Amino acid sequence: PPSAPWPAVDVFDAPPAAGRVLLMQYQCGGCHHIGGVDGARGRSGPPLLRVSARSYLAGRVPNAPERLARWIVDPAALVPDTTMPAMGVRPAEARAMAAYLWSSR
Numbered sequence: 001p002p003s004a005p006w007p008a009v010d011v012f013d014a015p016p017a018a019g020r021v022l023l024m025q026y027q028c029g030g031c032h033h034i035g036g037v038d039g040a041r042g043r044s045g046p047p048l049l050r051v052s053a054r055s056y057l058a059g060r061v062p063n064a065p066e067r068l069a070r071w072i073v074d075p076a077a078l079v080p081d082t083t084m085p086a087m088g089v090r091p092a093e094a095r096a097m098a099a100y101l102w103s104s105r
Contacts, residue, residue, distance in 0.1 A: 014095050014096050014098070014099030015096050015099065016096070016099040016100040016102075016103045017100070018096040018100075019096035019097040019098065019099050019100030019101070020036060020037055020100045022089070022093050022096055022097050022100075023037050023040065023097055023100060023101075024037055024038060024039070024040070026087050026089060026097075028040065028042075028048070028087075028097075029041060029042050030042050031043075031044045031045035031084075032045040032046065032047060032048045033047040033048065033049065034047075034048045034049070034101070034104070035048075035049050035104050035105065036100075036104055045084065048101055048104070049104065049105070050104070050105060051063070051068065051101040051102055051104065052102045052103070057071050057078070058071065058075070058078070058079045058082060058084070060078075060079055061078050061079065065098050065099070065102050066098075068098040068101060068102065069091065069094040069095045069097070069098040070094070071084075072087075072089050072094040072097050072098060073086070073089050073090070073091055073094045074086050
């Protein structure tokens with residue numbers, strides 16, 4: 001749930017390789033271009049490259065790994081009018097996905 005406490009995402013301890021697999025499993029590449037993820041060449045969402053270098057997520061949310069994980073689980077909780085849907089990603093999965101995106105170049 002969006003009101004649940006969100007532990008800090010330790011990008012050095014979270015499994016980025018598992019995050020890469022989960023990004024494929026949830027078909028995030030249907031909307032986003034994601035470096036290193038097979039077939040992730042979508043154009044309807046922004047490219048997910050160099051995420052750690054961004055100041056904001058979705059142009060409105062200050063960027064941090066734990067916010068990225070929360071965004072992946074429930075984007076509308078952070079930006080109510082977003083077009084990004086909730087995909088049913090569990091918090092632990094989102095942390096791994098965030099670790100991959102945070103570490104990607």
